[in-house]
Amino acid sequence: MADRPLDFNILIVGGGPAGMAAASAAAGAGTVGIVDDNPNLGGQIWRGQSFAVEQKNAAAAMYRRVQQAGVTHLPRLRVLDAPRPGILLAESEAGSYELRYRKLVLATGARERFLPFPGWTLRNVMGAGGLQAMVKSGLPIPGKRVVVAGSGPLLLAVAAYLYEQGAQVVSICEQSPFARLAKFSFGLLGDPRRLAQGVGYRMQLRRTPYRAGWWPIAARGTRYIESVVLSDGHRTQEVPCDYLACGFHLVPNIELPALLGCELLHGFVRVDEQQQTSVSGIYCAGEPTGIGGLEQAILEGEIAGLVCSGRTEALRPLLQKKKKFGKFADRLARAFALRPELRGLANAETILCRCEDVSFGDVRKHSSWRAAKLHTRCGMGPCQGRICGAATEFLFGWNADSVRPPIFPMRFGTMVGRGCTQENKLQER
Amino acid sequence: MHKPDQPAIRILINGKTLDAPAGCTVAVALAIADEACRTSVQQQERGPLCAMGICYECRVTVNGVPHRLACQTICAAGMEIQTNG
Ligand SMILES: Cc1cc2nc3c(=O)[nH]c(=O)nc-3n(C[C@H](O)[C@H](O)[C@H](O)COP(=O)(O)OP(=O)(O)OC[C@H]3O[C@@H](n4cnc5c(N)ncnc54)[C@H](O)[C@@H]3O)c2cc1C
Ligand code: FES
Numbered sequence: 001m002a003d004r005p006l007d008f009n010i011l012i013v014g015g016g017p018a019g020m021a022a023a024s025a026a027a028g029a030g031t032v033g034i035v036d037d038n039p040n041l042g043g044q045i046w047r048g049q050s051f052a053v054e055q056k057n058a059a060a061a062m063y064r065r066v067q068q069a070g071v072t073h074l075p076r077l078r079v080l081d082a083p084r085p086g087i088l089l090a091e092s093e094a095g096s097y098e099l100r101y102r103k104l105v106l107a108t109g110a111r112e113r114f115l116p117f118p119g120w121t122l123r124n125v126m127g128a129g130g131l132q133a134m135v136k137s138g139l140p141i142p143g144k145r146v147v148v149a150g151s152g153p154l155l156l157a158v159a160a161y162l163y164e165q166g167a168q169v170v171s172i173c174e175q176s177p178f179a180r181l182a183k184f185s186f187g188l189l190g191d192p193r194r195l196a197q198g199v200g201y202r203m204q205l206r207r208t209p210y211r212a213g214w215w216p217i218a219a220r221g222t223r224y225i226e227s228v229v230l231s232d233g234h235r236t237q238e239v240p241c242d243y244l245a246c247g248f249h250l251v252p253n254i255e256l257p258a259l260l261g262c263e264l265l266h267g268f269v270r271v272d273e274q275q276q277t278s279v280s281g282i283y284c285a286g287e288p289t290g291i292g293g294l295e296q297a298i299l300e301g302e303i304a305g306l307v308c309s310g311r312t313e314a315l316r317p318l319l320q321k322k323k324k325f326g327k328f329a330d331r332l333a334r335a336f337a338l339r340p341e342l343r344g345l346a347n348a349e350t351i352l353c354r355c356e357d358v359s360f361g362d363v364r365k366h367s368s369w370r371a372a373k374l375h376t377r378c379g380m381g382p383c384q385g386r387i388c389g390a391a392t393e394f395l396f397g398w399n400a401d402s403v404r405p406p407i408f409p410m411r412f413g414t415m416v417g418r419g420c421t422q423e424n425k426l427q428e429r
Numbered sequence: 430m431h432k433p434d435q436p437a438i439r440i441l442i443n444g445k446t447l448d449a450p451a452g453c454t455v456a457v458a459l460a461i462a463d464e465a466c467r468t469s470v471q472q473q474e475r476g477p478l479c480a481m482g483i484c485y486e487c488r489v490t491v492n493g494v495p496h497r498l499a500c501q502t503i504c505a506a507g508m509e510i511q512t513n514g
Contacts, residue, residue: 037482039503044481076501078482093494111483123465123476133480133500138453139460223465223474354478354486357470382485382496387478409485409496 007100008033008072010308011088013079013256014107016043017294018286018301020062022105025305027069034071035090035099037078041066043109044129045294047136062298074099080406082260091410103281103308106257106269107301110287112154112247113390115338116352116360117345119219119228124243128158131245135165142166144242147228149173149216151336152249153198153293159208160201162245169208171239173230175248176336178212184335194293217345219244233341249336251390252288258403273319274312275304283308290329299325343395353388355381363388369398382409440508455499455510456480456487466499468513 009030012019019034020041026032040047046059066073074090077097081089088099112127119125126134128148135141146167148159155172163169174181185198202210217236218229227240257269263278264270268290275283285300303318346352348361358378366372369379369392378392379385384407385400392398437448442462449458456477459466465474466487478484480500487499490511499510 038501093497111481112479114478114484121469121473121475123474126477127479127481130478130480134454134457134460134477137480137500138450138457351471351473354469354475354484357473382488383483387484411496 006033006097007031009101010103010105010305011035011099011101012105012107013088014043014109014286015041015073015075016107016109016286016297017045017062018109018297018304019043019105019107020066021298021301022107022283022285022305022308023071024062024065024069025302025311026105026309027065027071027305029309029311032069032071033074033099033101034066035074035077035079035088037076039075041073041075044133047133078408079256080408080410082256082405089406096411104260104283105275105301105304105308106260106262106277106282106284106288107286107297107304108253108256108288109297110250110252110291111386111390113249113251113394114246114387115248115342115345115391115394116350117216117218118347118350119221119225120246121351121354122219122221122223122225124224125219126243126245128152128154128245128247130247131243132158132161135162135167143168145170145240146243146245147171147173147216147230147239147241148245149175149214149228149230150246150248151175151338152247153332153336154247154250156198156201156205156210158245160204163205163208167243169205170241171230172205172208172210173214173216174210174212174336175215175339175342176212177339180335180337181212184331193295215339215342215345216244216246248338248342248394249332250287250291252291254288255386255403255407257282257284257288259405259407273322274307274315275300276307281308291332292325292329293332296322296325296328338394346395352391353378353381353385355379355383355387358388363392364396369400372398373401384408438504438506440504440506440510442510443512449504451504453504455489455491455497455502455504455508458504459487459489459499459510459512464512466512 010026010032012034015034015036077090077092079088079090159169159172214232217231219225220227228244229238269284269288283304285304286297346360350360352360356377358376362376363372372378389400436451447462475486477487482501488496489499491497
């Protein structure tokens with residue numbers, strides 16, 4: 001990697017659909033680079049998909065566009081810090097690198113929200129997208145009994161995928177009440193493609209009970225999960241399973257934008273119509289600006305790519321399309337808003353911070369995220385509060401601290417390297 | 430486990446050999462080998478949660494390098510993986 005230029009005209013952080021769309025739209029405007037911490041491009045949705053030439057799907061088409069555009073892909077490289085304007089610091093297994101840019105597109109995507117309930121730390125209790133990612137990465141799932149639970153449109157996509165891969169999907173539980181989902185689906189009538197996708201999933205899964213207004217209250221087992229207890233607030237039911245795939249919608253990855261000083265609005269990166277953030281020369285596209293799904297991520301990526309390469313003449317149809325999308329992210333957020341009962345799932349002994357094994361009872365004693373961190377070590381582990389912080393935000397209404405570098409744990413070699421003068425490659429492990 | 434028609438690569442997990450499906454992540458190889466990724470502060474066994482490099486539950490030692498994320502590392506022939514790191 002060191003023999004490639006690490007100085008880019010346009011640098012894109014995140015190789016998901018938004019980042020790939022930005023890269024291909026920006027092609028030809030000098031050096032364009034995509035940095036991503038995964039081995040392959042594709043982000044959360046296209047991970048592990050075949051990008052082979054004969055493939056006709058959207059992912060393969062996008063991949064070809066990125067390749068033809070002559071974009072430099074820097075895989076397995078995680079951006080940790082922004083030491084000076086125009087410079088990012090990234091780390092791989094092999095060492096750390098300074099990445100220079102004139103324009104920056106942040107396409108860092110989203111992660112799942114997890115909420116604590118008794119037994120959620122047992123093995124084989126995973127995120128919904130988490131289990132899907134494991135299967136996409138080779139986990140054998142045929143014949144395994146899976147309960148998919150939590151909230152968000154991802155649950156159906158995951159259930160359909162696991163079913164297709166041979167899993168026995170025994171139950172799908174969406175915490176949102178039926179009436180709210182019905183309203184949301186009705187809203188989709190004006191959006192035939194999304195409706196068709198949802199209906200398609202339901203058809204594939206027609207033998208699996210889909211329960212709206214049900215949620216998991218406990219996972220049971222000794223080392224692994226053996227069963228999950230589900231409830232609708234009145235009744236409970238224990239369902240034996242091999243995996244619980246459970247996530248409560250998505251949380252945007254705003255740490256890097258925040259570190260760079262981009263203004264946030266209601267927890268998302270504030271951008272204008274052209275994806276420009278509050279910091280000049282820094283753009284943001286995809287989930288960090290609002291959880292709006294695949295098409296919106298691609299569209300925003302394209303807009304950002306065109307704008308930062310100065311090709312604004314091609315923008316107009318895209319901006320019109322974006323207007324049509326309207327407030328899909330807001331509608332999603334309303335449809336899948338979390339019910340208050342979910343705040344009461346954990347008991348005093350339930351672990352809340354998995355990195356440091358801090359219990360719900362110990363965290364609850366404190367009045368703010370900062371106090372809890374100081375007194376219990378909650379959020380002080382390697383995930384830096386990405387899991388428990390997103391939970392306490394919902395559970396107690398706490399706001400996270402301001403973001404401080406490095407935004408992911410840094411290896412010692414890189415820390416030493418930060419102070420040294422070597423230009424590009426700071427420190428070999 | 431892994432299908433006979435699928436190419437496999439041989440890796441070492443805590444000193445034991447495993448033929449893992451080619452292209453799988455270390456997290457998947459550990460699941461196939463029935464190994465937890467780490468032991469928590471309260472001595473609980475932990476496996477992957479997010480599978481996307483966020484939660485750090487899957488950290489293991491790979492070829493002597495500690496704290497590698499098993500869910501973002503692809504198995505390579507001869508790779509040595511140590512859990513409980
Ligand atoms: C776990 C998960 C599974 C999903 N599965 C589906 C699905 O099956 N179907 C569906 O319709 N939608 C799915 N979604 C939603 C889907 O991801 C979005 O709709 C959309 O595709 C997001 O695109 P994006 O480019 O904004 O983000 P992403 O696809 O999330 O891409 C962001 C990329 O940036 C990388 N990144 C972030 N920070 C850094 C950093 N500091 N350094 C280096 N790299 C970084 C990430 O690793 C990631 O590869 C899923 C979401 C999640 C979180
Ligand atoms: S499973 Fe969460 S970081 Fe690997």
